[in-house]
Amino acid sequence: MSTTAKAPATVRMRTWSGDNVLKIYAFIAFVYLLLPVAYTFVFSFNDAGRTNLVWRGFTLDNWRNPCGAPQVCESVVNSVVLAAGVTVVATILGAMIAFALVRHQFRGRSTTNLTIFLPMATPEVVLGSSLLALFLNVFVPLGFWTVFIAHVMFCISFVVVTVKARVASLDARLEQAAMDLYASEREAFRRITLPLVMPGIAAAALLAFSLSFDDFIITNFNSGQFTTFPKFVYVASTRGIPAQANVIASAMFFIALALVLISQIRSMRRKEV
């Protein structure tokens, strides 16, 4: 930027317009990203009746009674319970693998890396249909647990890469310093390593939760009669989605946004101090 100060007017002109074209472009991209979110929010106030496709007038009824339409709240509860369980199991299993990969030298590392990478490079239809093929072959009844198994499976890899990035950026000398100060290996891990890796683990847990909560394709293959929120919305989309679904989605959006913003502001404050 400092170089533009003495540059001839034409060059300054060019950078100025370049900058602004970029900013306008980014603004349009944000409109594109957020337009459907805005639509979902606006239509949560629609006096919709059975099909929420056209605007029929403003009402707060949907927000006053979010469980008003059949199955909406039931499917949301299912999704939350499922995602919470999946998050706990996938985060623990994934974090353990991440520690092993970064902190230990062992044979079979590249095979492990490949096993972690492949589920992320496999389309969801293939993951879903292959698990269904297995469940059909061994006659496992479809339901909550088959979905749970499937979700943990595809979440593990994402947890591993998220935690791995954090562990890898840690300075191992901190741990050594602790041990030089007569901490046992276990103590050094518990009091030094774990607190430092915690933000990475938290990010991984958040990612696992949102992946599980929003998954549709794999769930659709392995759920049988069990209904999650995305599955409910998809099934309802053929005959009309109740406005209550928009209420739930909008509420989720604002809760998540608030959580993220609070943590952002906190970390900004910490940097200022």
Added chain:
Amino acid sequence: MSIAAAIADTLEEQPHHNKPQKAGKLTPYWLMLPGLLWLAIFFVVPLVTLFGTSLMTPVPGGEVGEFEQTFHFANYWNTLTDSTYYVPLFRSFLYAGAATLLALAIGYPLAYAIAFKGGKYRNLLLVLVIAPFFVSFILRTVAWRQILADEGPVVAILRWAGLVSETGGVYPSAFAVIMGLTYNFLPFMTLPIYASLERVDHRLIEAAGDLYAKPITGFRKVTFPLSLPGVVAGTLLTFIPAAGDYVNAALLGRPSNTMIGNRIEYTFLSVNDYPTAAVLSFILMASILVLVLFYVRRLGTEDLV
């Protein structure tokens, strides 16, 4: 942000300064055992089962959905030469490719603007990029149906601009499907590119300027090559799920816009023709792997696998 970094890191081995610990030799194996076991039983075994299923044939005189193992490799040939299957397969790659290019065209400048012009609002802008994830992706796709509908704002603008005739529309169509795919996977493109742009040392760009490189040359020779890992990660994270997706085609397309994902879902869950669905899944996975390997080789990031 750590999510973005993590996505980019999948594709490059971290240059970490961690010395491996001396701890017991078996420790890493114990640490990995539960997770890898889970992946082995619920990812590897199912793929093997699926391959087995793909070679089955119907039980003679049996009911719908009853199959026996006959190692009938001709299933692959029969499916590949059937236009009800190879056309959607080809269409999937076409749509996913178009969506990936569009997402790159939108996502790269967006990531660049956030990384270099975002200033103190960078984190806030990043939150806005991932914010759509918080609303169920199916609801967002349904919202596009309303936005692109004949009474919606997009058609109104296009009619005003004369790009669409007074009675013409854009939904349902191939355009709507590609737009939906682009939309749904745009954050997956933007975040890894941002992660690698954020790491670019600004002094390198200044140095290029000091050596009389025009800004555009500096970008071409310094910034862009340094952001390439993010571009590779982003295109893969967009292309792979887009090629297998069936939600966008189902919600935004016509029957003539079906993709291979729709075929797999329909064949598996509605027709109960498990062998054909299995064959299609395998062909999809194999063709994606081949494309990915070829692509990654071309760009020279070989430590991916």
